[in-house]
Amino acid sequence: MSLKGNLKGKRALVTGGSKGIGLAVVESLVEAGASVAISARTTKDVERLTKRLAKRTKAKVVGVVADLSDPDHCTSVVEKAASAMGGLDILVNNAGVGIFKSIEAMTWEEWRQQIDLNLGAVWACTKAAIPHLKASSDAWVINIGSLASRNAFAKGTGYNASKFGLLGMTEAMMLDLRDHEIRVSLVMPGSVNTDFGSSPREKGRGWKLEAEDCALAVMQLLAYPKGAHVSRIEMRPAVVAKR
Numbered sequence: 001m002s003l004k005g006n007l008k009g010k011r012a013l014v015t016g017g018s019k020g021i022g023l024a025v026v027e028s029l030v031e032a033g034a035s036v037a038i039s040a041r042t043t044k045d046v047e048r049l050t051k052r053l054a055k056r057t058k059a060k061v062v063g064v065v066a067d068l069s070d071p072d073h074c075t076s077v078v079e080k081a082a083s084a085m086g087g088l089d090i091l092v093n094n095a096g097v098g099i100f101k102s103i104e105a106m107t108w109e110e111w112r113q114q115i116d117l118n119l120g121a122v123w124a125c126t127k128a129a130i131p132h133l134k135a136s137s138d139a140w141v142i143n144i145g146s147l148a149s150r151n152a153f154a155k156g157t158g159y160n161a162s163k164f165g166l167l168g169m170t171e172a173m174m175l176d177l178r179d180h181e182i183r184v185s186l187v188m189p190g191s192v193n194t195d196f197g198s199s200p201r202e203k204g205r206g207w208k209l210e211a212e213d214c215a216l217a218v219m220q221l222l223a224y225p226k227g228a229h230v231s232r233i234e235m236r237p238a239v240v241a242k243r
Contacts, residue, residue: 006032006033006223007029007032007033007034007222008032008033008034008059009033009034010029010032010033010034010035010089010090010138011034011035011036011037011060011081011082011085011086011087011088011089011090012029012034012035012036012037012088012089012090012091012092013036013037013039013077013078013081013082013088013090013091013092013125013129014026014029014036014037014038014039014092014094015039015068015077015092015093015094015095015121015125016039016040016068016094016095016096017036017038017039017040017049017092017094018038018040018042018045018046018048018049019040019045019194020192020194020211021094021144021189021192021194021211021214021215022038022092022094022095022144023049023211024210024211024212024214024215025092025094025144025214025215025218026038026049026053027053027215028212028215028216028218028219029090029219030053030056030057030059030061031056032219032222033057033059034059034090035059035060035061035062035085036053036059036060036061036062037061037062037063037064037077037080037081037084037085038050038061038062038063038064039063039064039065039066039068039077039081039095040063040065040066041065041066041067042065043065046063046064046065047063049063050062050063060084060085062080062081062084062085064076064077064080064081068095068117068121068124068125069113069116069117069120069121071120071121071124074121074124074125074128075124075128077125077128078091078125078128078129078132079128082129082132087132087135087136088129088132088133088136089133089136089137089138089139089140090139090140090142090222091125091126091129091133091140091141091142092142092143092144092218093121093122093125093126093141093142093143093144094144095117095121096117096118096144096162097113097114097117097118098114098159099113099114099158099159100155100156100159101155101158102154102155102157103157106157106158110158111157111158111161113158114158114159114161114162115158115161115162115165117162118159118162118163118166119162119165119166119169122143122166122169122170123169126141126173129141130177130180130182133177133180133182134180134182136182138226139180139181139182139183140182140183140184140185140221140222141173141177141182141183141184141185142184142185142186142187142218142221142222143166143170143184143185143186143187144186144187144189144214144218145163145166145167145170145186145187145188146159146163146188146189146190147188147189147190147234147235147236148160148163148164149163149164149166149167149186149188150164150167150188152164166186167186167188170184170185170186170231170232171186171231174229174231178229181226183221183229184231185221185229185230185231185232185233186231186232186233187214187217187218187221187232187233187235188232188233188234188235189209189213189214189217189235189236190209190235190236190237191208191209191236191237192208192209192210192211192213192214193206193208193209193210193211194211206241208237209235209236209237213235214235217233217235220233221233
């Protein structure tokens with residue numbers, strides 16, 4: 001699906017936007033004409049990406065360095081993005097971490113890291129964004145989750161806890177915010193060919209989903225007319241790897 005030019009004038013913030021699914025979403029939004037603020041953890045990633053994207057669009061591209069496991073940084077990211085772009089219409093909560101260990105091997109700090117970023121940052125960024133989204137004529141919050149939001153697996157105590165929580169929290173956010181005409185949706189991909197977790201990205205298209213597939217789901221949500229709301233998209237590879 002191409003929305004080239006169709007989001008002209010829209011202002012979006014994408015957390016964890018320097019690589020993987022977040023980067024694919026950022027590139028799709030830029031192609032569609034939106035101004036985009038990108039948050040990432042390192043200055044190098046932010047500067048490299050904003051510089052490259054600025055050459056591809058007349059819309060504003062903003063970079064913000066932050067550690068979103070800190071709720072104060074979440075508030076700061078949203079305020080800096082809204083200030084730089086003159087408001088906010090779209091929030092894509094994508095930043096996340098996966099630490100896959102058995103409960104015996106995982107430390108309390110590793111468990112908390114996943115809860116604080118995968119769940120807490122979504123809550124804090126969304127809460128900070130609400131006043132800006134209320135002022136928008138067509139506001140969206142799109143959370144990037146996982147099929148791990150409802151399918152538990154071994155070595156997933158921290159990751160599953162964060163993603164199961166994200167599913168419930170997204171649905172509750174949707175109920176809280178729908179009367180303000182803010183649509184809230186969750187994209188839940190299965191295995192994606194990125195560097196997320198411990199698996200390196202594979203060259204070429206294999207059996208996994210690609211980051212661009214997930215970005216397409218985000219763009220499909222944004223293409224719906226104002227009176228329609230798809231609250232959840234589940235995605236999985238069409239064919240699984242042979243064992």
